[in-house]
Amino acid sequence: MSTMGIDPTLSLQPLLGEISGESAFTYLALARELSRKGRRIISFGIGQPDYVTPAHIREEAKKALDEGFTGYTETAGIPELRESIVYYLNSHYKADVDSSEVIVTTGAKTAIFVALASYIRPGDEVIIPDPSYYAYAQVVKLFGGKPIYVPMSFEPGYGFRLDINSIESSITSKTRMIVLNNPHNPTGAVFTRDQIESLYDIVVKYKLILVSDEIYDNFLYGNISFKSVLELPDWRSYVIYINGFSKTFSMTGWRLGYLVARREVIPKMLDLAVTIYSCAPSFAQRAGVAAIKGSWDPVNEMVKEFEKRAEILYRILSESEYIDAYKPQGAFYMFPRVSKFLSKTRMTVEDLVRRLLYDYGVLVLPGTAFPETVGLNHVRISFATKTSDIIEGSRVIVEALREIAG
Numbered sequence: 001m002s003t004m005g006i007d008p009t010l011s012l013q014p015l016l017g018e019i020s021g022e023s024a025f026t027y028l029a030l031a032r033e034l035s036r037k038g039r040r041i042i043s044f045g046i047g048q049p050d051y052v053t054p055a056h057i058r059e060e061a062k063k064a065l066d067e068g069f070t071g072y073t074e075t076a077g078i079p080e081l082r083e084s085i086v087y088y089l090n091s092h093y094k095a096d097v098d099s100s101e102v103i104v105t106t107g108a109k110t111a112i113f114v115a116l117a118s119y120i121r122p123g124d125e126v127i128i129p130d131p132s133y134y135a136y137a138q139v140v141k142l143f144g145g146k147p148i149y150v151p152m153s154f155e156p157g158y159g160f161r162l163d164i165n166s167i168e169s170s171i172t173s174k175t176r177m178i179v180l181n182n183p184h185n186p187t188g189a190v191f192t193r194d195q196i197e198s199l200y201d202i203v204v205k206y207k208l209i210l211v212s213d214e215i216y217d218n219f220l221y222g223n224i225s226f227k228s229v230l231e232l233p234d235w236r237s238y239v240i241y242i243n244g245f246s247k248t249f250s251m252t253g254w255r256l257g258y259l260v261a262r263r264e265v266i267p268k269m270l271d272l273a274v275t276i277y278s279c280a281p282s283f284a285q286r287a288g289v290a291a292i293k294g295s296w297d298p299v300n301e302m303v304k305e306f307e308k309r310a311e312i313l314y315r316i317l318s319e320s321e322y323i324d325a326y327k328p329q330g331a332f333y334m335f336p337r338v339s340k341f342l343s344k345t346r347m348t349v350e351d352l353v354r355r356l357l358y359d360y361g362v363l364v365l366p367g368t369a370f371p372e373t374v375g376l377n378h379v380r381i382s383f384a385t386k387t388s389d390i391i392e393g394s395r396v397i398v399e400a401l402r403e404i405a406g
């Protein structure tokens with residue numbers, strides 16, 4: 001019993017104090033609260049397709065449940081799903097993955113956790129291009145590692161690129177890993193084949209681990225050419241690959257993802273995986289097989305629709321003198337610069353986001369959610385939202401910025 005000092009249950013593991021949650025969810029809760037009070041809110045906040053999971057995938061899950069397929073499965077995932085994933089990777093890419101190299105996870109988020117937790121030692125430095133999806137840095141910090149953010153370069157009208165020279169000059173004797181996300185959240189960038197190859201040259205030269213999260217690999221616009229790290233020579237020596245079903249098949253609530261790593265490390269990663277989640281949901285795994293092996297028409301239609309939305313968003317936002325817009329090349333996000341607006345009004349990007357939400361009924365996310373300094377001058381706009389809302393909401397944004405800036 002404690003009679004002095006703080007209660008034992010209040011003394012959390014200190015590294016937990018270093019991590020932060022996903023502010024996308026915080027802003028979403030604010031928007032929901034306003035909606036409940038009767039306000040109409042147009043949301044550009046969420047990173048999930050506004051489509052329900054295709055019917056044939058839902059049907060397979062129902063069938064699995066009705067057949068009583070409701071228990072634990074192998075931690076690595078049911079063999080049919082691992083084989084389907086291998087089929088997908090090897091037919092989609094010039095890859096040679098074997099099913100013994102695949103671990104099915106409860107969403108790509110758990111794959112990120114398992115991948116990073118398997119390698120990060122206290123003091124290790126992990127290079128993360130800034131801006132980035134928030135989760136990578138949190139896992140790095142939780143295991144005593146240090147995220148080293150390297151700003152990406154921004155060109156109005158084009159968008160974002162990796163800054164390969166800055167990445168190389170950030171490498172020290174403590175650097176363990178580089179985290180790549182391609183296509184990229186929050187910028188909608190798809191990195192060129194040249195950029196991926198140059199990055200990989202650095203990885204090989206300094207003997208680093210490249211963790212590549214390619215969860216948006218089916219969201220590609222125009223004739224953009226996408227290079228997966230699984231197509232790189234000798235990838236097994238350097239690469240841990242992450243993907244999932246949430247985005248491609250509109251399956252965010254099903255919690256289904258996977259990672260690919262060389263065979264030798266799979267048993268230890270499985271020890272970690274079984275300790276965290278035992279296995280991915282059994283019926284969701286059956287649905288995952290149907291997703292890969294069934295018709296891709298719904299996916300293709302959705303991506304075509306998203307491409308049109310990206311165009312509309314770009315066209316409308318480009319009308320604003322305060323927004324440096326560009327055409328997203330992939331994923332379903334634009335991360336336009338709003339620095340002219342912020343310096344004229346002396347507002348922070350969070351001030352802007354709150355004004356847009358409370359006074360104009362439009363939710364965008366502050367760039368600071370992603371999670372370092374580049375985002376101070378940007379907002380993230382998700383176009384995984386219906387087209388009529390995109391047209392109306394982006395017009396409201398343009399008008400709001402004009403009005404507030406006076």
Ligand SMILES: Cc1ncc(COP(=O)(O)O)c(C=O)c1O
Nearest residue numbers: 047107108109133185244246257
């Ligand atoms: C880059 C990236 N990786 C991983 C995830 C998490 O995906 P999942 O729902 O499969 O856990 C997201 C979700 O927004 C993401 O944007």
